[in-house]
Amino acid sequence: MTVSANVTAFGDADRVIIFDTTLRDGEQSPGASMNLEEKLRVAEALEAMGVDVIEAGFPVASTGDFEAVKAIAERSSGASVICGLSRATKGDIARCAEAVKPAQRQRIHTFISTSPLHMQYKLQLPPEEVLKRVGESVAYARSLVEDVEWSAEDGSRTEFDFLCRCVEAAIAAGASTINIPDTVGYAVPEEYAAMIKGVMETVPNADKAIFSVHCHNDLGLATANSLAAVKAGARQVECTINGLGERAGNAAMEEIVMAIRTRHDSVPFVTGIKTEHITKVSRMISAITGFPIQPNKAVVGANAFAHESGIHQDGMLKHAGTYEIMTPESVGLTKSTLVLGKHSGRAAFRQKLAELGYGDLGDNAVNDAFTRFKDLADMKKEVFDEDISAIIDETAMRGHDRIKLVSLEVKCGTVFRPPHAVMELEIDGQTASKDATGDGPVDAIFKAVRALVPHETVLELYQVHAVTKGTDAQAEVTVRLREAGKSVNGQGSDTDTMVASAKAYIHALNKLLVKRERQIPGGIAV
Template identity: 45%
Template sequence: MGKIKIFDTTLRDGAQTSGVCFETHEKVEIAEALAKMKVDIIEAGFPVASKSDYHAVEKISQTISTSIVSALVRANQKDIDIAKQALGKNENVRIHTFLATSDIQLAHKLKMSRAQVMAHAQEAVRYAKQFIDDVEFTAEDASRSDWDFLCQVFNGVIAAGATTINIADTVGYATPDEFGHLVKYVKEHVHDIDKVTIGVHCHNDLGMATANSLAGVIYGATQVECTINGLGERAGNASLEEIVMALATRYEYYKKSTNIDTRQIYRASRLVSTLSGIMVSPNKAIVGDNAFIHVAGGHQHSVSNHAPTFEIMRPESIGISRNTMVLNKLSGRQMFEERVAHLGYELSADVVNQLYVQFRELAKRKKLVYDRDIEALINSKKQQIQEHYRLLSHSILSGSATIATGSVRLEKMNGDVLEEASCGDGPVDALFKAIKKAIGREFSLKDYQLKAVTSGQDALGEATVWLEEAGIVYSGRGLSTDVLEATAKAYVNAINKQVGSNGSFKLPLLNEAEQMN
């Protein structure tokens, strides 16, 4: 009774974040991290949406056995057939269907009557139930629905065989008290509610996704849908790390717990940040760089004497090590391997060998190599995709009285070497123009960010670039002690993602849905 199921939708709703384009192998990597964290349900994707989504669901279903693997479908037979095929023979799977229930969605999106919605919802659940026992139904935009009609829909889908009913605050409209009472109303007015799981799915448009989700838990929800780092449509979803740590830290208040291994939270957050290209804000709760940093002298003194004075959580509880041991160019392979293991990474001997070579190169440029440097190398390695183009070298001429000029040498997969130079409005612009000129394609730069991985003049620079072509945004990252080299690598990485993209096929134009919960 006191357990809350964690339903992670990073690979579906989180993948809908503007600028995010996960490759299939990256989705599998994230799914494995979620399974290691002991997430109860992993929503692997929306199989009908694209070939890459279909293959990701298929691969994750084949790979993950300790967590339930869920696939999202609209309320129609074609979506369900495709999802069933993608989920394959894994018995630990779920079909998750949805339909809007608010009058505004019925009138302007679905063009359906309440009676039609009732019939479609029940028919979809009944059809899915023929193939898979575990069927979830989400009432999209439930928070703006008529409460009595919402309960009628839930009564209908439970009678049709739904095992989980999900109350979605799709546009982040609700307030905590209001949403909590909605969950309470559903519990009191839906037949056989004690036989199903009650889920909540909250968006963060007004910054209340976590608060609304926890209010739902207080009033009877037993499943929370969330994402790593709060990724998702528009302002995102409720953050897994916030939900889990709120329940763990304030257990005496909520009297609820999860199955999550919280020591895996920080590592999963860094992995998702790296692969998504979305940096975590320094002041982000739980996983931000500043979350456990104390600046005020009085705070520092108190924490050194007794940490709970200003730390309600221990950094070790989410997987952040306080170990200050650093490596340098004299550190051997065994010490490097031990450090990687201490940080909690389980890597093959081949990968460790490759990372050690990169570590040695980094140690030549830096006096000291910190844990964050090693983690950056590991995550950069995980992010590697097929290199259709590889940066061989770059050169920059720039100054306050000089027109910035950049030159690059790129190697194609077939071994051909491309060399070009270009002028620009500063060194970064010159580099980007030289790369575009060498490749012979035009990209629109949507955003560019640069940050230091650690402190000091010789810190690793981590660059992130977002490029747009044909309305699709691709992110790339680069890592180097030379920030311009990191920038050029990030630009080339984004291009490689674009070139290697599997592409998408358009969703069938059905009345039921274009937009997802």
Template identity: 50%
Template sequence: MDATRSDPVFLAEMVHATIEAGATTVNIPDTVGYAIPSDFHRLIRYLFEHVPSINRAVISVHCHNDLGLAVANSIAAIEAGARQVECTVNGIGERAGNTAMEEVVMAVKTRGDLFNVRTGVNTKQIMQTSRLLTNITGVSVQPNKAIVGGNAFAHESGIHQDGLLKHAMTYEIMKPEDVGISKSTLVLGKHSGRHAVLDRLTSLGFQLGQDELDRFFRLFKALADSKKEVFDEDLMVLVGESIFREEKQRRYKVENVQISTGMFSPPMALVTIKDHERGNSEMFEVAHGNGGVDAGVTAVKRITGSAARIESFNLVAITGGSDAVAEVHVTVVEEYEGREIKAFGSAANIDVSIAGIHSFVDGLNKLEYMKIAGQHRQGLLNGMGNGKV
């Protein structure tokens, strides 16, 4: 039961007697996780050298992870001649757990030049099996867990990302596809270089001109300095911020806003919009809503036919007093070609409702140019700035 703390001579006698009695598999357990790799290797070799009948049975090992050495001890036992490893998916088990199946399997597969053995495990099912177990048990895998952790194939360092894009094996000893992961993850952050960011933009379907890229990277670095990881949604917003045009070239321009509201009457807004792509024709719409901003946004959506929505709405009073200038910042979201795109919109006005409506239109304009970039159109025009009233 606790072979690693047993007398080796006595243990060899017990293994021999067990095999003589007909056993075809004999397990050598490190039940309390006491062994270290050199000790365990020496013990297994001792058995092979002192048990006359040992070649008539498969020597198995069962290691616990109390010292964090379960996998290392199992690998050492394989080197010494063991041909069965008792292990568990994700290394789950009593106390600190057991030998992690996925780690042993991939160690044997990756370093086949040393072991000259194989497992017969379909490694492409490893990640799916790991996630299945997580769903069943409710026990999450730590992000930095080898093979199946969320960061196992994630790279943030700019040098690493650049090398990985040029030749994956530069910084990866295993293919993520071999364990059932579609591809490596380039974690974008303050250490990321232009190569990795450009690759992610391309994968998201964006192609920016040089001026737009320069503005994009300035915004990206500023954002990356303030948060640990930059996600795809963040990149989409930055694209909208970096592709800006002159006021006269923006697709939508708010010509007029009239709002009527009261304690006992539903808020109503009349909005007039000029559409640059429709020959600067003016269109107006009247709509009700839960407040002036909601009514105005509803009117704008009817005019433009947009299905965009405001995901977040932030209000800042720039000056003091009841006549303070209000600055509104919104995040506008829209479904486009099967994916969700986002853009920031901003505007300032003494009237909060008017500022909110202008900020929404500012976000719509940025979404329009994100769509242009996403379609890889050539000759992107320069400039689209923050909303101004």
């Protein structure tokens, strides 16, 4: 199949294909690994919000990654293309093809480094050998699936003439999408746009492929570079929810999509994303990975639609457009601030879930969430949208935990020295309890967990922030554990910070128990 660069696979010259790599590149963030159930939840949410291509993982990396990509492919409705990543080797490509095979719409995304630095030190191959492998790998992938994407790793630092030769070879071998990534976030918008335009104008068969960009955020320019490339002719943007990704992350999908929607005068293109899903999916990714969203994060941060300055508030009261360039509703935020209370019934709770975008939950999940909501409403005077989102996300995450918190009692302060924790856990269906002391209450709690479930880990991160305002706000705690070179994040929320801390540690420990080996030989950084 050949596709003109001027008309995307979706039949619209102005259509920008959204390629989401949260499950692949995003998951490579230290501590952001997801288990199978979490990956399936994310893939389902991405498909529902209208993502065109879901890069589900790197199948050859591990058995766990292969099984996750295959499961996502099996469950896909066909609304999204399911893509797997592979290096330029037959083993990688065959494994990738096997993983995506169950999907109604399949893609293999194969790559090789093309910059002088990478070819000399990473691949230790001469340019002519790299060029040969480009054609061979794409041709082999094309023999297995119809839809093949090829990437020039470290494309933005590749010599222009050699890049053009590689692109020409990839297209000739059957690649219908060509990705020129800014792998290390080195480019600036003007030069990156010029490079994309130059390749498209120089390569003789460029009209037979869609050009794609994949920008990292090391200099904070990922979104700007992506948009500049789109204006220069690229028609696919590779991005992640919340900008998740290696090092400083990737271009954030919500920023790309809302910039195109809001500044249609300057970026006259469209996407197929249902923007009303953005906030819900953003919060889901934060809850699953344990990576909190910074308050001033564009589009999805807690302060994105908050106005404290008196001048700003006065302007907002007169006309929202004075200080808001997009509406909260356009990204899935509801107008109401307060949500329900302790006297609210199940019907009202279901209605609020629907307003927040959680209308597709099953009866069991709704019942569990409603029980937690009532418990929270008994403890809090005011229950906010963010509280309910935290309940839903935590309920979904805890469904298959092997270790569950049954009870916790903590004694601390100036009288109780050293701080003392009494904990009861359910471990694989059996309950056990333990007393422990520590330097502080959190230390005592974590020592109690270690005594009940012996393990060797290093605590790399302990972070607390309030879900909402007020002294009765739920605390959301993030814990990062490292064991045998692998990091995982756990998250817990509760009005009691100590309980939230215990939940977060136990959540991280549960993820360690099911975590598969994800170390990739040679490393990848497309």
